[in-house]
Amino acid sequence: MRGAGFLLLVVFAVAVAGGAVAAAADLDGGDGGGGVAAEWRFPSSRMRDAYVALQTWRREAIFSDPGNLTADWVGPDVCNYTGVFCAPLPWDRREVAVAGVDLNHGDIAGYLPPELGLLADLALLHLNSNRFCGVLPATLRRLRLLHELDLSNNRFVGRFPEVVLDMPALRFLDLRFNDFEGGVPRQLFDRPLDAIFLNHNRFRFDLPDNFGNSPVSVIVLAHNSFGGCLPASLGNMSGTLNEILLINTGLSSCLPPEVGMLREVTVFDVSFNRLAGPLPSAVAGMRKVEQLDVAHNLLTGAIPQAVCELPRLKNFTFAYNFFTGEPPSCAHAVPRYGDRRNCLPNRPAQRTLRQCAAFFARPPHACSSTVFP
Numbered sequence: 018m019r020g021a022g023f024l025l026l027v028v029f030a031v032a033v034a035g036g037a038v039a040a041a042a043d044l045d046g047g048d049g050g051g052g053v054a055a056e057w058r059f060p061s062s063r064m065r066d067a068y069v070a071l072q073t074w075r076r077e078a079i080f081s082d083p084g085n086l087t088a089d090w091v092g093p094d095v096c097n098y099t100g101v102f103c104a105p106l107p108w109d110r111r112e113v114a115v116a117g118v119d120l121n122h123g124d125i126a127g128y129l130p131p132e133l134g135l136l137a138d139l140a141l142l143h144l145n146s147n148r149f150c151g152v153l154p155a156t157l158r159r160l161r162l163l164h165e166l167d168l169s170n171n172r173f174v175g176r177f178p179e180v181v182l183d184m185p186a187l188r189f190l191d192l193r194f195n196d197f198e199g200g201v202p203r204q205l206f207d208r209p210l211d212a213i214f215l216n217h218n219r220f221r222f223d224l225p226d227n228f229g230n231s232p233v234s235v236i237v238l239a240h241n242s243f244g245g246c247l248p249a250s251l252g253n254m255s256g257t258l259n260e261i262l263l264i265n266t267g268l269s270s271c272l273p274p275e276v277g278m279l280r281e282v283t284v285f286d287v288s289f290n291r292l293a294g295p296l297p298s299a300v301a302g303m304r305k306v307e308q309l310d311v312a313h314n315l316l317t318g319a320i321p322q323a324v325c326e327l328p329r330l331k332n333f334t335f336a337y338n339f340f341t342g343e344p345p346s347c348a349h350a351v352p353r354y355g356d357r358r359n360c361l362p363n364r365p366a367q368r369t370l371r372q373c374a375a376f377f378a379r380p381p382h383a384c385s386s387t388v389f390p
């Protein structure tokens with residue numbers, strides 16, 4: 018998915034939803050501050066707009082570029098700039114447009130100026146591992162063809178950038194390792210995204226009940242402060258979901274039996290939460306699961322034998338819970354010490370009898386969909 022590279026033609030073909038974008042009054046690619054020399058002839062107004070956008074970025078909004086990636090951002094031929102990729106427009110192959118900007122691992126410091134909304138034909142914007150800060154300009158909603166947005170490992174702040182909800186072609190959204198905070202709008206899970214990475218931010222919200230509407234194949238929400246339940250609607254993702262990582266997100270419900278409907282899932286990780294109750298035997302419905310991690314929760318009861326007999330299970334970790342039974346068939350899938358710190362009889366490195374007794378004397382509330390305090 019990430020390795021898709023610059024299949025720009027494909028991306029364009031998928032992304033085009035009907036052609037040109039009307040120029041908005043709030044952004045004008047006119048002479049402005051772009052420093053357009055009078056004698057330069059741009060092949061089209063879109064290339065002139067791209068020039069203004071990139072020059073404004075370089076001159077006004079980039080403060081440090083230690084790798085000199087933008088050092089050759091000079092002159093009217095923006096297709097020659099490092100990190101800028103052009104491709105023919107899918108609806109008119111005689112005309113070329115800026116289709117991608119990739120400054121990954123540039124260590125560039127700066128911000129995203131509103132003029133980037135002039136890059137109306139952009140299909141990919143990859144800025145991972147830089148020092149861009151601030152908030153996303155609202156003008157990015159003009160990127161009607163944007164398919165992949167990777168802003169990971171930067172210094173973006175503020176509330177969830179709602180502008181991404183207005184990008185009709187967006188399929189890949191990567192905001193991980195930033196300082197976004199606050200809630201995540203429920204509409205995110207109604208968008209036709211294929212991948213969502215929000216991990217390592219400061220988001221705080223309960224997973225909404227429409228979570229299962231999301232057609233993603235990969236969703237990583239780890240290391241944020243959510244709370245509440247794993248929604249039963251998760252079962253609606255059965256045909257599409259491949260990987261889900263909810264590590265350390267503050268979940269404090271039970272595992273709903275609907276998780277067993279995730280027949281395509283290969284990685285399921287809900288470790289470091291406060292999930293309670295049993296591991297439902299329905300989990301055996303995850304026929305393709307390879308990595309299953311429920312460690313560091315408050316789970317109880319016996320590990321269902323059918324789970325350990327899942328045909329592709331390679332790494333099943335459930336350390337640091339309060340399980341009381343482990344069938345012998347688990348041996349092949351549980352790594353060394355992957356079952357430690359439970360209440361398992363005859364297994365090494367378990368909790369003390371006293372710890373187990375204290376827990377079972379006051380277990381968390383009975384499981385419905387209740388949230389534990």
Ligand SMILES: *[C@@H]1O[C@H](CO)[C@@H](O)[C@H](O)[C@H]1NC(C)=O
Pocket residue numbers: 083084085
């Ligand atoms: C970038 O350019 C500056 C000034 O020309 C030079 O000193 C520096 O070594 C260059 N850095 C790299 C990584 O090429």
Ligand SMILES: *[C@@H]1O[C@H](CO)[C@@H](O)[C@H](O)[C@H]1NC(C)=O
Pocket residue numbers: 092094097
């Ligand atoms: C763009 O790059 C090509 C190849 O490096 C070069 O031949 C061409 O002159 C450049 N065009 C401009 C306008 O700089």
Ligand SMILES: *[C@@H]1O[C@H](CO)[C@@H](O)[C@H](O)[C@H]1NC(C)=O
Pocket residue numbers: 229249250251252253275
């Ligand atoms: C999604 O899941 C919920 C809860 O399991 C269910 O009530 C609803 O009918 C499902 N919707 C679809 C479209 O499958």
Ligand SMILES: *[C@@H]1O[C@H](CO)[C@@H](O)[C@H](O)[C@H]1NC(C)=O
Pocket residue numbers: 286308309310332333334352
């Ligand atoms: C199993 O998964 C855990 C975390 O989910 C990881 O730390 C461990 O390295 C994995 N072990 C193997 C043998 O793949």
